[in-house]
Amino acid sequence: MTHQVMYPGSNAMDTPAPADSVPVITTGLAQIHDTARPVSTSAPNLWDRIAIACRARHFSLSTERSYVHWAKRLAAWHGRVHPAKLGADDVQAFLNHLAVEKRCAPSTCKQALCALQFLYRHVLGSDLPWLNDLARPRGQPRLPVVLSVREVQAVLAHTSGTPRLILALLYGSGMRMMEALRLRVKDLDLERRTITVREGKGGKDRTTMVPESLVQPLHDVLQHRRRLHDIDRARGMADVELPHAMEAKSPRAGQQWPWQFVFCSPDYATCPRTGAIRRHHLHEVNVQRAMRRAVQLAGIQKRATVHTLRHSFATHLLEAGYDIRTVQELLGHSDVSTTMVYTHVLNRGSHAALSPLDRLSA
Known part of the structure; x- marks a missing residue:
C-alpha cells in the first residue's frame, strides 16, 4: 500500500x-x-x-x-x-x-x-x-524533567512492539528520538555494542552504547528488516534517502543493505522534499503516542515526553557514579556546562544536601 x-x-x-x-x-x-x-x-x-x-x-x-x-x-x-x-x-x-x-x-x-x-x-x-533592535524575549532556565528508575520501568511495561524497543533504546543509549529513528544498519554495531550517531544536533557525529539487554531484540529487528529489504528489492522499491550528494556520487547506494533505516515505516510513503516514493524511517508520531499513553497508564504525574528518557539516562548515570565527562561524550554536548544541569536533579550534591530535619530525626 x-x-x-x-x-x-x-x-x-x-x-x-x-x-x-x-x-x-x-x-x-x-x-x-x-x-x-x-x-x-x-x-x-x-x-x-x-x-x-x-x-x-x-x-x-x-x-x-x-x-x-x-x-x-x-x-x-x-x-x-x-x-x-x-x-x-x-x-x-x-x-x-x-x-x-x-x-x-x-x-x-x-x-x-x-x-x-x-x-x-x-x-x-x-x-x-x-x-537588531527587536526586543528579544528573556526566559529563565528550566530544570529537565527526570523519571526515576521505577517510573522508567513502569513506562516500558505499558508499551510493546517496536515503539517499546525504541523507547528502551533511547533510555539505554541517551540518543534523541530522531537520532534513533534515522539510525541506519551500517551505524549499528552489535558485536562492539556501539551505535554511531551521524549528524546529530549541530551536525556532529558521536558514538554511544548499545545496552546488553537490547542486543537480541535489535538482532531480531535486523532480521525482519532484511526480509523487508529483500521484498523491496524484488519490487524495485529498495531505494532509501541518502545524505547530501551521496546519491549523485553513488546512485545505487540507496538500494544497498547498509544504508537502510533500522526502524522503517510499514508502508511506502512520499518523500516530503523530493516527492520520491520509498520506504522511509518510522514516523516519530508513533513513538510519541506510545510514550504519552504509557505515561498515562503508569499514573505518572510528571510532564514526561520522549526526550525525558534522555534526561533520565544522563541523571541515572551520574547517580551510578560515572564521571560527568563520560556522560558529556555519550550525550554529545560540546560544553560540559550543558551536562552540568543534570547535577541539579541528583539525589546528592550541593543542591540536594541532607536536610537538617532528617539529620535530627536520625
Whole structure:
C-alpha cells in the first residue's frame, strides 16, 4: 500500500503586491504544505524561497517548516500584507502580540524572532538596522524533567512492539528520538555494542552504547528488516534517502543493505522534499503516542515526553557514579556546562544536601 502526500496549490507571494491581491494564507502549523513540496522550476514564491534558503544552509525539515509557519503568521496577522512591505513597528507589534495576547512562552517568541530575522536577511535581502533592535524575549532556565528508575520501568511495561524497543533504546543509549529513528544498519554495531550517531544536533557525529539487554531484540529487528529489504528489492522499491550528494556520487547506494533505516515505516510513503516514493524511517508520531499513553497508564504525574528518557539516562548515570565527562561524550554536548544541569536533579550534591530535619530525626 502506498501513501501519497497531497499538496494543495501554493500561495503566490513572490514580489510585494496589494493586500487585496494576496491569496488567503493558512496559519496553522499542520497546514504548512508548501515547504513539503519539491521546488518547481518556475519562479519560486515566497514560501519556496524560504525553503530554498533553509536547504542551502542544511537546516532540518522541521526548522524549514517552522520558518515558513512564522512568515505566514506574520503576513496573516497584518491582513495578508506581504512581509516586504512591513517595517520595524509592524514586526515588533506581531512579536508583542505573541508575548502579551497569545501568552506564548519565551522560547516560542525567540523562535518567531529568529524566523523573521532569517526571512528579512536571507530571503528578502533586507538586512535593515531595526532587525537588531527587536526586543528579544528573556526566559529563565528550566530544570529537565527526570523519571526515576521505577517510573522508567513502569513506562516500558505499558508499551510493546517496536515503539517499546525504541523507547528502551533511547533510555539505554541517551540518543534523541530522531537520532534513533534515522539510525541506519551500517551505524549499528552489535558485536562492539556501539551505535554511531551521524549528524546529530549541530551536525556532529558521536558514538554511544548499545545496552546488553537490547542486543537480541535489535538482532531480531535486523532480521525482519532484511526480509523487508529483500521484498523491496524484488519490487524495485529498495531505494532509501541518502545524505547530501551521496546519491549523485553513488546512485545505487540507496538500494544497498547498509544504508537502510533500522526502524522503517510499514508502508511506502512520499518523500516530503523530493516527492520520491520509498520506504522511509518510522514516523516519530508513533513513538510519541506510545510514550504519552504509557505515561498515562503508569499514573505518572510528571510532564514526561520522549526526550525525558534522555534526561533520565544522563541523571541515572551520574547517580551510578560515572564521571560527568563520560556522560558529556555519550550525550554529545560540546560544553560540559550543558551536562552540568543534570547535577541539579541528583539525589546528592550541593543542591540536594541532607536536610537538617532528617539529620535530627536520625
